Amino acid sequence: xxxxxxxxxxxxxxEAETVTLSCTYDTSESDYYLFWYKQPPSRQxxxxxxxxxxxxxxxTENRFSVNFQKxxxxxxxxxxxxxxxxxxxxxxxxxxxxxxxxxxxxxTGTRLAVRP
Amino acid sequence: xxxxxxxxxYLITVTGKKLTVTCxxxxxxxxxxxxxQDPGLGLRQIYYSMNVEVTDKGDVPEGYKVSRxxxxxxxxxxxxxxxxxxxxxxxxxSLSWGAxxxxxxxxxxxxQLSVL
Numbered sequence: 001x002x003x004x005x006x007x008x009x010x011x012x013x014x015e016a017e018t019v020t021l022s023c024t025y026d027t028s029e030s031d032y033y034l035f036w037y038k039q040p041p042s043r044q045x046x047x048x049x050x051x052x053x054x055x056x057x058x059x060t061e062n063r064f065s066v067n068f069q070k071x072x073x074x075x076x077x078x079x080x081x082x083x084x085x086x087x088x089x090x091x092x093x094x095x096x097x098x099x100x101x102x103x104x105x106x107x108t109g110t111r112l113a114v115r116p
Numbered sequence: 117x118x119x120x121x122x123x124x125x126y127l128i129t130v131t132g133k134k135l136t137v138t139c140x141x142x143x144x145x146x147x148x149x150x151x152x153q154d155p156g157l158g159l160r161q162i163y164y165s166m167n168v169e170v171t172d173k174g175d176v177p178e179g180y181k182v183s184r185x186x187x188x189x190x191x192x193x194x195x196x197x198x199x200x201x202x203x204x205x206x207x208x209x210s211l212s213w214g215a216x217x218x219x220x221x222x223x224x225x226x227x228q229l230s231v232l
Contacts, residue, residue: 004158045206045223091158102147102210102221103174106158 002027006107021077023092031097040088087114122224137192139207148190153204197231
């Protein structure tokens, strides 16, 4: 079974600075997808960024980018120019390319605080 | 507007009193699933459905039932709730499933359930 580990329960960043959230995963599969979801106080799950394992190029979405290290099974999220609205819980998630259904395996989350 | 609608948003009940959390999507999605979110555990899949009348267990199905009689609806049933089912519940859907899909998973806004 796959597992996803987020070792930082809480992080803090100064507004306009850069912060990196860590995520590691364990799998024996070669084809899979990785995701970062943001959960603000509204509880809504918002997809931040997605990475396909077969792509070597790191995904980017505006101020959000990932550092995907397939051999190390590491998938960190970098938030540049942090804004107050970035304050939220962030979840790393894994989806096998071959499992039945679209099951996501989530990490335990990192709560990000943004200091003004 | 494309969305997944869950009701109720908040629910307080007592041990043993049957309850149903409804989930409906307006995107003609084949795949639907339920997750529960607990502090320190992230989100874990309860049940999923790949189409009408096709359902299967996720990682934590004990104490829950589901049904998929119509494509748009996927209710979660707790026939005899217990305090350990106090949690935040999410319904999710996507257009399709399987190895070749890269479809986005849409989440509902969550149901906070407290079982006293």
